Amino acid sequence: MDFGFRRALTAAANEGPRPQLITVVSRQFVLQSAILAFACATGAHAEDAVSKHELQGKLAYCENCHGVAAQGFHGYYPIPRLAGQQPEYLKNQVQAFVERRRTNNIMFNVAHVLSPAMLSALADSFHDLNPKPLTSTAPNELVAAGKKIYEEGLPDRDVPPCASCHGPDAKGDGQFPRLAGQLPDYIFNKLKNWDKERGQDPAKPDTSTIMQPITHNLTDQQIKAVAAYLNQLE
Ligand code: HEC
Ligand code: HEC
Secondary structure, eight states: OHHHHHHHHHHHHHTSOOHHHHHHHHHHHHHHHHHHHHHHHHHHHHHTTSOHHHHHHHHHHHHHHHOGGGOOEESSSEEOOOTTOOHHHHHHHHHHHHTTSSOOHHHHHHHTTOOHHHHHHHHHHHHHOOOOOOOOOOOHHHHHHHHHHHHHOBGGGTBOOTHHHHOTTSOOBTTBOOOTTOOHHHHHHHHHSHHHHSSOOTTSOOTHHHHHHHHHTOOHHHHHHHHHHHHTOO
């Protein structure tokens, strides 16, 4: 987690002066680390409170929408893959839905009834799942263009390499989400709607500010390419 964060700051710093972003982000990280440390300290006891039976029931409930083995699901709109997701990222997003830092009414309703112990148990269970990505039909040239953006960024558009934060295999780390195997239309929708959905509580700036400038600097075609590349990574 630490290595990615440092890179995030370095990347942000290299792009020119964004002192405000950096202060907000680092302040938030200190805060979040404190909260996480607290959650870890209390989690050990709370974990015992979730029975295997309760956990299985809840997992099945999540998979109703998130697909078999949480590999994602294409319904009326794409529902993201949770399999292999970083537990820290997953827990933070669920908390963000509850606090309406991230807007989504469906997930608000799902999330606000989860106990911290259940949430931790779910996050660990999803992390352990490893199904193949839902099949992609993206043409090869799009995948190749996406790989280049992922690994090298777009220096002329002020976009750092995605790999510098999301990892060389797109497996993520801590607060940096896994992107490997994610549904391409989900990725597209998220990057296009970032400003409307993430970081919605000005009183609680969060890790979503790290991605924000990047989402502004990608064209639709570039997003489609990088999403096609990510979708086929296992
Ligand atoms: C009724 C359908 C439904 C159910 C049940 C459901 N989800 Fe979701 N979930 C969604 C949708 C839709 C999204 C996408 C929200 C968006 O586009 O921002 C989502 C997004 C998420 C995300 C964000 C993923 C990311 O990559 O940022 C997490 C985490 C999540 N759900 C966890 C859960 C957990 C844990 C459960 C079970 C307790 C669950 N969901 C049950 C519909 C559902
Ligand atoms: C400076 C670090 C950094 C770089 C570089 C970066 N990201 Fe991110 N990205 C993050 C962080 C942190 C998050 C989690 C945001 C949050 O907490 O809401 C994220 C979230 C995302 C999400 C949302 C995932 C989900 O499941 O909803 C997508 C998609 C994404 N990044 C794609 C990319 C792509 C594509 C690139 C390269 C063009 C990229 N990122 C470059 C740090 C970075």
